Amino acid sequence: MELLCPAGSLPAVKAAVDHGADAIYIGFKDATNARHFAGLNFDGKKLDKAVDYLKKHQRQLHIAINTFAHPDQHQLWYSAIDRAVAIGADVVILADIALLEYAKNTYPDLTVHLSVQASATNASAIAFYQRNFNVKRVVLPRVLSIHQVKQLSRACPDMELEVFAFGSLCVMAEGRCYLSSYLTGESPNTVGACSPASFVRWQETEQGLESRLNDILIDRYGPSETAGYPTLCKGRFDVDGQRYHALEEPTSLNTLELLPELFAANISAVKIEGRQRSPAYVAQVTQVWREAIDSYQAQPEQYTAKQQWMGQLAKLSEGSQTTLGAYHKAWQ
Amino acid sequence: MKYSLGPILYYWPNQQIEEFYHLAKASSADIVYLGETVCSKRRNMKAQDWIDLGQQLSQAGKQVVISTMALLEAPSEIRNLKKLIDNGDFTIEANDFSAVEEAHKAKLPFVCGPAINIYNAYALKVLLDQGMQRWVMPVELSRDWLQKLSNECLEMGIRERFEIEVFAYGHLPLAYSARCFTAQSEGKSKDNCETCCINYPTGRVVNSQEGQPLFVLNGIQTLSGECYNLINDQQSMKGLVDIVRISPLGEESIEHLEAFRLRSNTNEHFPTPDSVNGYWHQIAGIRQQD
Numbered sequence: 001m002e003l004l005c006p007a008g009s010l011p012a013v014k015a016a017v018d019h020g021a022d023a024i025y026i027g028f029k030d031a032t033n034a035r036h037f038a039g040l041n042f043d044g045k046k047l048d049k050a051v052d053y054l055k056k057h058q059r060q061l062h063i064a065i066n067t068f069a070h071p072d073q074h075q076l077w078y079s080a081i082d083r084a085v086a087i088g089a090d091v092v093i094l095a096d097i098a099l100l101e102y103a104k105n106t107y108p109d110l111t112v113h114l115s116v117q118a119s120a121t122n123a124s125a126i127a128f129y130q131r132n133f134n135v136k137r138v139v140l141p142r143v144l145s146i147h148q149v150k151q152l153s154r155a156c157p158d159m160e161l162e163v164f165a166f167g168s169l170c171v172m173a174e175g176r177c178y179l180s181s182y183l184t185g186e187s188p189n190t191v192g193a194c195s196p197a198s199f200v201r202w203q204e205t206e207q208g209l210e211s212r213l214n215d216i217l218i219d220r221y222g223p224s225e226t227a228g229y230p231t232l233c234k235g236r237f238d239v240d241g242q243r244y245h246a247l248e249e250p251t252s253l254n255t256l257e258l259l260p261e262l263f264a265a266n267i268s269a270v271k272i273e274g275r276q277r278s279p280a281y282v283a284q285v286t287q288v289w290r291e292a293i294d295s296y297q298a299q300p301e302q303y304t305a306k307q308q309w310m311g312q313l314a315k316l317s318e319g320s321q322t323t324l325g326a327y328h329k330a331w332q
Numbered sequence: 333m334k335y336s337l338g339p340i341l342y343y344w345p346n347q348q349i350e351e352f353y354h355l356a357k358a359s360s361a362d363i364v365y366l367g368e369t370v371c372s373k374r375r376n377m378k379a380q381d382w383i384d385l386g387q388q389l390s391q392a393g394k395q396v397v398i399s400t401m402a403l404l405e406a407p408s409e410i411r412n413l414k415k416l417i418d419n420g421d422f423t424i425e426a427n428d429f430s431a432v433e434e435a436h437k438a439k440l441p442f443v444c445g446p447a448i449n450i451y452n453a454y455a456l457k458v459l460l461d462q463g464m465q466r467w468v469m470p471v472e473l474s475r476d477w478l479q480k481l482s483n484e485c486l487e488m489g490i491r492e493r494f495e496i497e498v499f500a501y502g503h504l505p506l507a508y509s510a511r512c513f514t515a516q517s518e519g520k521s522k523d524n525c526e527t528c529c530i531n532y533p534t535g536r537v538v539n540s541q542e543g544q545p546l547f548v549l550n551g552i553q554t555l556s557g558e559c560y561n562l563i564n565d566q567q568s569m570k571g572l573v574d575i576v577r578i579s580p581l582g583e584e585s586i587e588h589l590e591a592f593r594l595r596s597n598t599n600e601h602f603p604t605p606d607s608v609n610g611y612w613h614q615i616a617g618i619r620q621q622d
Contacts, residue, residue: 072483074454097459098451098455120429143508143509155407172508176402176507177508179506216544237539238538243541246547247554331511332522
């Protein structure tokens with residue numbers, strides 16, 4: 001099982017490699033990837049250095065080109081694929097069928113993984129991508145229960161499956177959520193960002209600290225509450241007079257307890273979310289997961305998710321809470 | 333310009349569905365989309381019931397398309413999808429690539445629905461080669477985006493091979509989740525939901541703490557809190573859009589369709605309180621631009 005870790009900066013690449021990642025995934029410094037934030041991602045010398053570091057330590061490089069090409073600008077996205085090939089990336093992660101078609105026709109030997117943004121959640125959808133674009137691996141959206149993951153694994157024996165193991169939790173099927181553009185005009189599919197920072201305002205008022213997105217009130221915090229980033233699906237809203245997290249609470253996904261089941265389901269890779277997080281976060285999460293995977297592989301029967309690991313991961317989580325998310329039916 | 337009635341996104345009792353389509357038969361709608369697109373637990377209408385209903389509408393001169401689900405996660409859902417594809421009479425609307433795959437295998441032409449992510453002409457070309465006949469634009473895209481995409485299609489010589497349909501009235505389907513938000517709102521889990529969404533024929537409104545309508549909960553689907561309405565934007569669709577879609581909210585949606593048709597050739601501004609059109613104008617969807 002491959003441990004695949006995020007990197008939004010050169011120090012994060014080094015942190016992931018030094019703490020035991022088998023592979024790293026990154027994006028270029030433009031709108032071709034779904035973590036298009038200021039001060040994040042790679043180009044020029046930083047990119048060369050990242051590639052050198054990975055090659056020197058014999059780790060795999062995956063490049064996410066997982067937004068959708070705009071009409072009359074497809075060259076930007078095609079060039080991103082060309083560039084990934086030119087620097088010797090091991091894998092490109094794509095979602096747009098236009099880009100999958102380009103990759104297949106231009107670089108038939110390139111290893112292509114299907115991004116979570118393509119939202120392939122069943123065997124027939126996976127067959128579509130396999131038949132048309134020779135996709136080697138599918139990253140599963142965070143909407144399937146562990147039972148459904150196992151079913152898919154049995155139904156698609158020739159397809160590698162990758163799952164999100166830890167990090168921010170999208171409550172919606174990835175790639176199929178336009179909530180951000182509804183409130184701001186910008187969405188992951190169109191600009192590569194959800195709830196973009198340029199629309200965020202925090203304001204102290206008499207009713208408490210307010211977080212707003214494009215002037216729309218997402219949440220209000222009492223004096224004893226920790227204010228979170230106003231990701232629009234994680235606010236407190238009113239439904240028929242009840243005020244609660246109507247869509248999702250600020251928590252993180254943590255599947256450490258499910259590791260034996262993920263092995264049993266023949267999962268090829270566990271993915272850590274967080275290209276926008278700090279090198280310290282990448283280092284700590286990578287280290288815990290490395291230890292957990294090694295511990296399972298050494299003695300599968302004895303494996304338990306250690307309290308110490310769970311505590312370390314909880315500290316790195318949104319709202320200091322973790323959940324099994326959709327993997328656990330009760331959450332759904 | 334042709335006008336269509338999109339699939340009913342909500343869970344209505346069978347009688348309400350039958351009454352709605354009884355009116356649809358007598359309406360001026362050119363195309364009627366039928367079927368469950370949101371949740372496979374909504375089982376009052378079986379695959380065959382939709383197909384039977386389609387036959388009645390077809391006899392009344394309507395072009396019928398069977399719409400399929402957007403989020404398919406279980407083998408049973410794929411089996412049901414295949415059943416709909418094998419209906420023998422009607423094309424289907426694919427809202428997931430599984431439906432594209434199965435329709436292609438069955439050599440059945442299909443409509444690409446709004447839940448499939450197609451953002452450029454090169455992606456459309458891939459689907460044309462799979463058997464696509466019509467494309468419903470993703471709801472988050474604008475007129476400007478459509479114009480550029482359409483020009484790309486003209487340059488590639490593929491524009492004549494398919495029709496373009498735009499979601500123009502109703503609450504916009506914005507997201508799909510593993511979670512059932514309607515069940516959650518009643519303190520139930522999805523497994524024990526008792527299909528409580530049948531109690532909310534237009535979903536449950538989610539307001540901000542300042543009382544601004546943001547979203548509508550409709551089972552695992554999240555819709556826009558405001559009603560999208562492009563009735564005054566029809567002039568800007570000329571030469572670009574072939575079909576205007578009205579998404580049913582209730583029996584009054586039939587009247588909305590007639591109102592759209594009446595006002596398709598006028599610049600006269602029709603008052604549209606409490607509705608939005610931002611997406612069409614390439615701004616936040618929740619905004620209204622006159």
